């Protein structure tokens with residue numbers, strides 16, 4: 468488990484490198500010595516693969532590989548193993564992908580992604596609850612009538628039972644999730660926006676300070692930093708606001 472409590476909030480800001488390889492390399496060079504965590508999502512991973520994760524690790528960064536795995540348990544298990552093998556510090560899977568099945572695997576034979584006997588790296592596994600791009604209306608549209616906060620709680624309880632290391636949720640559910648998981652767990656909150664800035668496709672947004680106050684261990688920020696005229700200055704401004 469990542470000893471996040473020992474780290475300053477600034478060092479717990481994860482910058483999402485949602486761009487192409489050239490842009491990612493340029494940002495990594497610009498961020499050198501300042502940014503401690505980066506996130507590789509589908510955009511970069513699908514174009515550059517595990518080699519790029521290795522490059523980021525060699526650059527001294529902590530790497531969150533956020534592919535939000537969602538498939539049958541066997542496929543998730545094998546895919547998670549590959550992500551562990553490529554050196555990811557944190558990986559994600561969807562809690563809604565069937566954690567009851569996962570629980571069974573974990574409890575009965577420890578043979579799914581949390582198999583500590585056969586893990587390739589010290590990788591933390593976190594479960595995605597309800598995407599921050601969803602609001603209550605969006606949730607109903609896909610047939611989930613449950614109150615959004617209750618749905619996050621429900622998925623968190625299942626994921627906790629399965630033994631994952633934490634959850635991804637919005638800042639608004641971070642307090643509840645922290646309560647469910649306890650002090651050491653990873654509670655990762657995307658959907659971070661400063662007051663007055665564009666929310667883009669996100670629905671449940673909050674500022675960095677609020678997210679940490681609510682119990683987030685890490686916050687994820689993409690476009691507000693990556694699309695700023697000066698990405699390092701944008702990062703530093705947010706970092707200053709959370710001291």
Ligand code: C5P
Nearest residue numbers: 483508597598599657658687688689690
């Ligand atoms: O650009 P922005 O700050 O909105 O990016 C947020 C990042 O966090 C994206 O890379 C997205 O994949 C990720 N994410 C999210 N909501 C989740 C889980 C991950 O926005 N629930």
